[in-house]
Amino acid sequence: MRKFAEIFMVCVAVQMSCSLGVAADVALSIGYLEIKQSRPPTLSNLDPIPEDLGLAGAQTGLGDNATTGRFLGHSFDLQSGIVDVGADHVAATADMLSRTPFLLIDAPADVLLAIADLPQAKDAVLFNISAGDTALRDTDCRANLLHALPSDAMLTDALAQVFVQKRWTDLVMVSGTYPQDVAYADAMRRSLTKFGLKLGQEKTWAFDADMRRNAAQEVPLFTQPLGDYDALIVADELGDFGRYLLYNTWVARPVTGSEGLSALTWSPVIEQWGATQLQNRFAQEHDRAMQSQDYAAWAAMRTLGEAVTRTGSNDPAILRDYILSDDFELAGFKGRPLTWRDWNGQLRQPIAIAHTRALVAQAPLEGFLHRVNELDTLGLDRPESRCEVFE
Amino acid sequence: MKLCHMILASLSLAVPAHAGEIWVTNEKDDTLSVIDTDTLEVIQTYATGERPRGITFSADFSRVYICASDSDAVQVMDPETGEILHDLPSGEDPEQFVLHPDDKHLYIANEDDAVTTVVDVDSRKVVAQIDVGVEPEGMAVSPDGKVVITTSETTNMAHWIDTGTHTLFANTLVDSRPRHAEFTKGGAELWVSSEIGGSITVFDSATQGELGKMTFEIKGVHPDRVQPVGFEFTPDEKYAFVALGPANHVAVVNAQTYEVEEYILVGRRVWHMAFDGDHARLFTTNGVSGDVTVIDVAARKAVKSIKVGRFPWGAAFRP
Numbered sequence: 026m027r028k029f030a031e032i033f034m035v036c037v038a039v040q041m042s043c044s045l046g047v048a049a050d051v052a053l054s055i056g057y058l059e060i061k062q063s064r065p066p067t068l069s070n071l072d073p074i075p076e077d078l079g080l081a082g083a084q085t086g087l088g089d090n091a092t093t094g095r096f097l098g099h100s101f102d103l104q105s106g107i108v109d110v111g112a113d114h115v116a117a118t119a120d121m122l123s124r125t126p127f128l129l130i131d132a133p134a135d136v137l138l139a140i141a142d143l144p145q146a147k148d149a150v151l152f153n154i155s156a157g158d159t160a161l162r163d164t165d166c167r168a169n170l171l172h173a174l175p176s177d178a179m180l181t182d183a184l185a186q187v188f189v190q191k192r193w194t195d196l197v198m199v200s201g202t203y204p205q206d207v208a209y210a211d212a213m214r215r216s217l218t219k220f221g222l223k224l225g226q227e228k229t230w231a232f233d234a235d236m237r238r239n240a241a242q243e244v245p246l247f248t249q250p251l252g253d254y255d256a257l258i259v260a261d262e263l264g265d266f267g268r269y270l271l272y273n274t275w276v277a278r279p280v281t282g283s284e285g286l287s288a289l290t291w292s293p294v295i296e297q298w299g300a301t302q303l304q305n306r307f308a309q310e311h312d313r314a315m316q317s318q319d320y321a322a323w324a325a326m327r328t329l330g331e332a333v334t335r336t337g338s339n340d341p342a343i344l345r346d347y348i349l350s351d352d353f354e355l356a357g358f359k360g361r362p363l364t365w366r367d368w369n370g371q372l373r374q375p376i377a378i379a380h381t382r383a384l385v386a387q388a389p390l391e392g393f394l395h396r397v398n399e400l401d402t403l404g405l406d407r408p409e410s411r412c413e414v415f416e
Numbered sequence: 417m418k419l420c421h422m423i424l425a426s427l428s429l430a431v432p433a434h435a436g437e438i439w440v441t442n443e444k445d446d447t448l449s450v451i452d453t454d455t456l457e458v459i460q461t462y463a464t465g466e467r468p469r470g471i472t473f474s475a476d477f478s479r480v481y482i483c484a485s486d487s488d489a490v491q492v493m494d495p496e497t498g499e500i501l502h503d504l505p506s507g508e509d510p511e512q513f514v515l516h517p518d519d520k521h522l523y524i525a526n527e528d529d530a531v532t533t534v535v536d537v538d539s540r541k542v543v544a545q546i547d548v549g550v551e552p553e554g555m556a557v558s559p560d561g562k563v564v565i566t567t568s569e570t571t572n573m574a575h576w577i578d579t580g581t582h583t584l585f586a587n588t589l590v591d592s593r594p595r596h597a598e599f600t601k602g603g604a605e606l607w608v609s610s611e612i613g614g615s616i617t618v619f620d621s622a623t624q625g626e627l628g629k630m631t632f633e634i635k636g637v638h639p640d641r642v643q644p645v646g647f648e649f650t651p652d653e654k655y656a657f658v659a660l661g662p663a664n665h666v667a668v669v670n671a672q673t674y675e676v677e678e679y680i681l682v683g684r685r686v687w688h689m690a691f692d693g694d695h696a697r698l699f700t701t702n703g704v705s706g707d708v709t710v711i712d713v714a715a716r717k718a719v720k721s722i723k724v725g726r727f728p729w730g731a732a733f734r735p
Contacts, residue, residue, distance in 0.1 A: 092530055092550045093571040096587040299569065299593075302551050305509075305528055327570075334572070334589065356570065356592040356612040360662070361640035399638060 050098040053339045054125035055329060057083050057105040057322070058140075060114045060132035065203065067265045079131045079154050080105055081311040082319030085303075086326025088310070090333075099333050103326075119145050126150060126341045129173075129325050131318070134158040134165070141167040150341045150348075152325035155318055159212055162369040162405050166412035171348070171370040173325040174318065177212035179404035180288040183376035183388030184258075184281060185216040186402070187288075190390050193255035197226045198282070199248070199270065205262035209283065213258060224258075226251050230266050244273035251275070258282040286385060289377045291320030294384050298360040324357055324372060328365075331355055349415075360387065361400070369412040373400045436693040437734045439495070440701055440708055441468035441482060442725025448482070448498075449708075449724035451699065453692040453733075456710055456720050462498035465491050470512040470555075471730040474537075475519040480732070481537075483510040483524070490524060490535065495734060505542050507533035512730075514555040514564065516579065523564045523577070525552035532566045532575075534582060544582040548575045554608065556597035558621065567594035567608055574608050576624060586624040590617045595645045596688075600653050600671060609644040611661060616644055618674065630674045637663045646688035650713070651695055657711070659686040659700060666700055666709075668716055678716050682709035690731035701728035 057080055064074070075081070083103060090101045106121055108114045114132070118140050121128060126149040130137060134156045141151055151170045153161065157177040161170070188196065196217065200210040210227075217224050228251065248257065248270070257274055259282040261267035267284030279286060293304060293314035303323075307315040315323075332344040332353065347353055349370070354362035359375045366373055378386040389399040401407070437459070438451040446468065450460035465484025472481050473495070481504075482491045489503040490510055507526035510533070514523050521543065524533045532552055534544040549571025556565040557579075564577040567590070574597060576586040591613020598607050605627065606619040618627045632642045643661035649671060650657075658667040662685050668678040683702025686709070690699050698711040702721075708728060710720040 089550050089570050093568075093573070096549065096571070096573060096575075096584075299551070302527060302569075309528075331572075354592050354612065356572075362592060362612045362614075398640075400640075 050100070051333060051337060051339050052100045052102070053127065053329065053333055054102050054104060055083070055087070055326065056121040056125045056128045057103060058114075058118060058121055058128055058130045058132070059105070059107045060130070060136050061108060061110045061112075062133055063110050065263060065265075067263060069264075069268060071268075072264060075313055075316070077311065078316060079129075079318040079322045081307070081313075082154075082315065082322035082324075083129055083326050085307050085310055085315075085319075086323040086330065088306075089323075089327060090330030093330060093334055097334060097337070099337075101330065101333075115139070115143065118143060122146055122149060127329055127344075128152065129154050129322050131155040131322075134161055137161065137170060138165060138167065141170045148341055150329075150345050152322075152328075154321040154325055158208060159215075159405065162371050162410060162412060164411050166369050166410075166414055168370075168414040171325070171328075171365065171372070173328070173372050174321040175290050175374060175376060176371060176404045177209055178215060179371075179374075179376060180290075181209070181212040181216035182219065182403045183288040183378060184213070184286075185220040185222060186388050186390045186393050187281075187286070187378055187386060188217075188222055188256065189220050190392070191255075193279075194222060195253070195255045196222060196224050196258055197228075197251045197254045197256075198224055198258040198260060199228050199230055200260040201230050201263070201265055201267075203263055203265075206260045206283075209262050210260040213260065213282065225254060230261070244270055245275045248273075249275040254278060256281050259284050286378065286380055288388065289379055290317035290374075291315060292317075292377050292379045292384070294379050294382060295358070295377055297384065297387075298358050300358040303358045321372075324355065324363065324374075327355055327357070328353075328372075366401075366407075366410075368407045368415050369405060369410045370415060371404060373398070375400065376403060435735075438690055438692065438699045438708070439471055439473075439480060439732045439734060440699075440724050440728045441471045441730040443467055443469055443703070443727040443729040445725030445727070447725045448493075449728070451708060451722055451724070453697065453699075456722055458722060458724060460498065461725070462493070464493075464500070465489055465503075469729045470510070471732045472513065472515050473732055473734055474515070477734050479537075480734070481513065481515065481522060483513055483730075485509050485511055485527070490522060492537070502540065504535050504537060504540055505533075506535065507531055507542070507545065512553050512555050514557045516557055516564070517559065517561040521579075523555055523557065523566070525555050525566055527551050527553060530568070532564075532577065546575075546577055546582055546584065548584070549573050549587075554595055554597040556599055556606065558599050558603040560603060563599075563603075563621065565597045565599075565606060565608075567597050569593045569595065569611075572610070572613075574606065574619070588619060588624050588626075591615045591629075596647060598647060598649065598656075600649050600656075607647065607656065609647055609658065611643040611645055614639060614642050614644065616647070616656075616658065616669075628674045630669060630676065632658070632660060632663075632667050632676060632679075634660070634663055634665055634679055637665075645686075648689050648691060648698070650691075657689060657698055657713075659689060661685055661687070662704075664702075666698075666711065680711055680716055680718055682711070682718055683707045683721055687729055688731050690733045692733060693735055699731055701731050703727045703729065 465487030470483035549568025554567035591610035
């Protein structure tokens with residue numbers, strides 16, 4: 026029995042005929058690899074995670090690439106593989122790397138690193154579309170691993186700018202206990218320090234009751250000891266309890282962080298900068314709204330498409346060099362060109378500050394200046410990052 | 417002949433001097449605002465279909481065509497009454513269009529469909545649909561009517577359409593997110609603005625080769641925020657006025673040297689523009705501030721801003 030028999034492979038070939046191409050024919054295969062993770066239960070099932078989260082964005086990006094490519098004799102195809110929880114991801118990755126050096130990967134940080142360190146991946150161009158761990162852009166960075174998803178630090182820096190601008194200086198935080206919550210809380214503390222803010226009281230969410238029935242009774246009591254403050258930050262990255270804090274806190278104050286006013290890569294409420302077109306295109310193709318991970322996969326796919334369009338090459342070294350160069354820019358429906366940080370492989374991008382009904386602001390906020398690019402006020406700037414393998 | 421002159425003279429005596437009107441589409445109000453170019457006031461507001469964007473008049477100004485994007489229609493309005501006469505089939509999500517010099521064919525960019533649709537305005541039938549890149553937007557037609565251009569925002573190309581065969585004969589790459597295209601110098605040059613790329617590329621129409629590229633720089637505004645969108649040429653084709661989107665300025669470009677001579681501060685997120693009858697004034701639509709800036713062309717100064725509807729987008733002149 027083959028060890029990775031549970032791997033489900035799909036091939037979507039998009040071969041467009043080329044009647045007008047002036048450039049030489051170039052074909053690019055892109056692999057999409059999802060390493061399934063077990064998810065703990067959440068108090069509410071209101072927002073199920075789409076089966077095709079991420080992959081759907083890659084597919085929309087593939088369509089965009091293919092439409093563009095047909096005028097130039099460039100073709101793109103997407104091969105996707107899913108590795109079930111506990112299955113052998115090394116074998117699956119090696120198999121996919123034997124077919125293409127270009128992979129979009131949905132996996133936790135430790136798996137991403139294991140994949141990047143495979144000998145077969147040495148000359149590959151890998152895109153992280155799911156892990157926000159700041160360490161991956163710092164001491165754990167890898168030269169063959171680019172990050173289309175913003176780091177946690179970029180998101181919490183964006184919110185910290187909002188706190189400064191709104192003069193919400195008296196802040197408290199409620200954190201969950203999952204590793205993702207702890208990482209988010211750590212990133213938030215770092216951001217508050219970076220922007221000269223102080224965190225007051227902190228509490229850990231330790232209830233195990235079903236909040237759909239009694240949040241109204243329990244949250245006021247839980248938040249009463251926090252006293253008065255300007256805003257309550259919630260670190261609940263898995264969407265477990267945070268939704269029950271809104272309008273239930275002891276004092277009437279805004280909730281921000283993982284719930285309420287949030288910093289997001291993408292959101293269905295973004296309609297500025299021509300985003301409606303991308304939202305419509307995505308919704309028509311996939312019968313649902315585009316989420317952050319979809320956007321990250323779309324941006325990674327479009328990055329490869331743009332690099333092929335401009336270089337006319339499918340050589341991973343040439344494409345990687347171009348992507349990290351000053352010549353690269355991607356129109357990503359965020360109002361300014363997206364580029365890649367050449368010190369740690371992070372996609373440089375504005376961050377949406379939004380609630381579920383509307384976009385509130387876009388970071389970097391006005392007044393947060395930078396000597397090179399204001400977008401680098403978000404996340405690890407060149408002097409901060411301890412990543413050395415990109416230099 | 418003499419009688420005719422007399423009638424005209426008496427008419428002009430009877431009716432107060434009326435230099436013309438600027439018609440503005442308000443994208444998020446589903447209306448048109450009509451500005452009197454003498455008094456610089458809004459004299460009419462007409463209801464349109466959903467999300468009106470592109471606007472243009474027929475050659476004799478007896479009809480106004482409006483891209484009602486979210487209604488998936490091009491509407492035909494009687495400009496005397498504001499009455500919608502009928503809709504033209506337009507394909508999905510028409511954003512911008514150009515009327516062929518034959519006054520009969522509209523070339524329409526269908527933003528959601530990656531298609532340019534050709535509609536006969538008399539028979540009200542779709543004549544052709546031409547596959548172009550992702551999110552077509554900018555539309556231009558050469559003065560001789562032989563070439564129509566569609567620019568595609570995500571594909572980053574100008575697509576050159578042979579109007580005789582309705583096929584593409586060239587596709588030229590430009591910088592990111594091309595938004596607007598215009599022929600100039602008797603059709604010898606094609607200019608294409610790239611919003612995210614922050615540039616205008618000039619092509620030789622005969623060879624489709626690149627002649628030059630211009631970029632813009634405004635003190636105190638990050639280059640990423642300087643985003644050229646709509647532009648218009650003065651009738652002598654010596655200057656182009658270029659809207660720079662969220663940079664809130666209009667650039668005055670020397671069309672011979674491709675150099676920027678001046679930046680004029682206007683309203684927020686300046687989009688498109690139209691000259692008045694004698695080209696003494698230029699009217700720019702400012703999406704975010706919901707107004708129209710009036711520029712004195714000779715003095716290169718903004719002289720007034722006029723409140724219109726929400727998110728003004730397109731502008732067209734009517735005598």
